[in-house]
Amino acid sequence: MEEKSGRPGPKRSLSAGRIVDVALELFDGEVPSIRGVAARLGVRPNTLYTYLPDRAALERALVDRLLAEADPDLLLGRRSWRRRVEDYACALRGVLLRRRGAAALLHSAPMDGPNALLVGERLLALFITAGLPPTEASRATYAVIVQVLGAATLTAADQDGRSEEEVVAARQSLEIPAEHFPLTAQTWPTAATWNTEHQFRWSLRALLDGLVR
Amino acid sequence: MEEKSGRPGPKRSLSAGRIVDVALELFDGEVPSIRGVAARLGVRPNTLYTYLPDRAALERALVDRLLAEADPDLLLGRRSWRRRVEDYACALRGVLLRRRGAAALLHSAPMDGPNALLVGERLLALFITAGLPPTEASRATYAVIVQVLGAATLTAADQDGRSEEEVVAARQSLEIPAEHFPLTAQTWPTAATWNTEHQFRWSLRALLDGLVR
DNA sequence: CCGATCTCTGTACGGCGTGCAATATTGCAC
DNA sequence: GTGCAATATTGCACGCCGTACAGAGATCGG
Structure with a gap:
């Protein structure tokens, strides 16, 4: 049959x-x-x-699977468009952090699988809803993808399996030579939280502000 | 002697x-x-x-060398702070693209070498100059780093040795199924230019707008 | 000159991706 | 039913990789 x-x-x-x-x-x-x-x-x-055909194909297939683990439907619904972007971005970040190294993988291959296209389409729709002309909406979509993947990759590399609290604590206790880097030393308590979800949301909001200014 | x-x-x-x-x-x-x-x-x-000690040490050392190939003095001078950020970011992007794969490398290790600290310190100073309170300046610094490294990594992966024109042309001739992704198909001419320096500057400017809004 | 110490080499192990020829299994045409 | 052509899987092999370990040779302080 x-x-x-x-x-x-x-x-x-x-x-x-x-x-x-x-x-x-x-x-x-x-x-x-x-x-x-x-x-x-x-x-x-x-x-x-x-x-x-080869190992690269396995990697490509994995990329698409991983992308699908963050529910693209988070980009739909009747919440505000900013809220939807933020929620989806956080979900994707979560997936990429749980699967350590997944971020680097996503980042290393051009994303043209069906899941990637779907996410792109929905982000595009969101930005058009927000009032951007199509060309700018396209650019904004890419800017958001860059920010999300970039942050997830850096955080995943820094985290290396530890919890968010452990990472922050470890960074907090780093000694910064204040005579060479006074501002860095002074603001280090904040820099210690660079890889938290809170910072992630803050950066994303700033980017969205700039995109629809 | x-x-x-x-x-x-x-x-x-x-x-x-x-x-x-x-x-x-x-x-x-x-x-x-x-x-x-x-x-x-x-x-x-x-x-x-x-x-x-091992291969990882070689990678770490390479990261710091590569970072030094983009002149950190571009962050100094009397041009506007935005201009300086943009120029340095473009220079770094250039380095990372010329050295294919360098972006992924930078991205895969926490950057705590002396060169990384120097760049961080100067970005911090710039944002404080721009009027941000120290805490926000620290966050802004990280947001910019994320955007620059993220964009460079994705572009490097997509570029793979070809020139910017070749990449754009290749993407332009991709067929997007308009029945599933109408907006994507409609705005594809723009999406084809996602990995250009022009888009890079556009995204960066948007981010900076949002950071100092 | 002796012994300590350090660099560099020879050799080896276990892992990797993958090409190639042989073998075993199946469906189809007769 | 029988043979044929197509296919999946295997065994074996090659050339890479990072790196552990023991020994040989060089160079010093005493």
Whole structure:
């Protein structure tokens, strides 16, 4: 019934989707190795090459999956457009921080998967709602993507598995040579919170202010 | 005369600095391998471990070198503070794009080297000049860093060695399914220019507007 | 001159991505 | 049913990678 085409050869024991599934499951800070994924699937490494051209394809597929873990429907609804952008951005940030290293991955490949397009479309709609002409709305969309991914990547690198409180405490106790960097030393209590969700929201709000000024 | 301490053992044939030198020279999209650097130095790979604890240390050292390639003095002078931020940001972007992959590298390690601190201090001073209270100036500094590194990283990933014109042309000829993403399709000519310096400056200006609103 | 100390090398281990030929399995045409 | 062509999976191999470890040679203070 649901047998696909009448092509000869043995049945496939896997699928690209299943491979990405377990790669995602194994994902922890880094994209798992081909051999690691194969081992978890109880299969020789080369078997994966039946389903994927190379490791880069696995990475690309992972990017799209990860993007889908933040619910794009947060960009819909009847809340204010700013609220929706903020909520979605925070959700995405959360996903990228929980999956350590995911941010760097997202950042390393051009995002042209279907999920990326969907998010772009909805951001675009939001900015047009906010009164921007289409051209500026497009630019604003990219600016927001940059800010969200950039912040998530830096925070993920700095965090490295620790909780937000631990990271702040660790930074707070850093010694800044006040004779060379007086302003930095003076404002260091704030700089210690650079990688918090609070700072994330603050930056995002500032950017949105500037975009619709 | 300049002989260091009277410590036994043969003279060192290298130095950490020299290693970073040739690593930078060999850098092209990715941090060169330990073995590659050693080969270029005419030495066995393990020799490098006399000067560096591990490969991560090489990466960290490279980050600081790369950061220094954009002249921090661009943040000084008597031009308007906005102009200085913009000029420095563009210079840094240029460095990160010329050295493909450098952006991702900068982004993957917490930046706490001396060069990073210097840049931070000067940005801080600029925002205080602009009238922000110290706490907000600190936050603004980070927001700018995020935007610059984020944009450079995404652009570097998308560019992959091609010129700006080639990238724009390639994106322009992409087919966007208008029935699913009407707004995206409509504004695609703009989206094709997302990774240009022009868009970079536009986003940065918007962010600065929002920061000092 | 001795012994301590340090640099550099030889060798090796375990991991990686992946190319290639062989093997086993299947569906289709006859 | 039988043979054929297409296919999935494997075994093996290659050339990379980072780096641990022990030993050889150089260079110093005493």
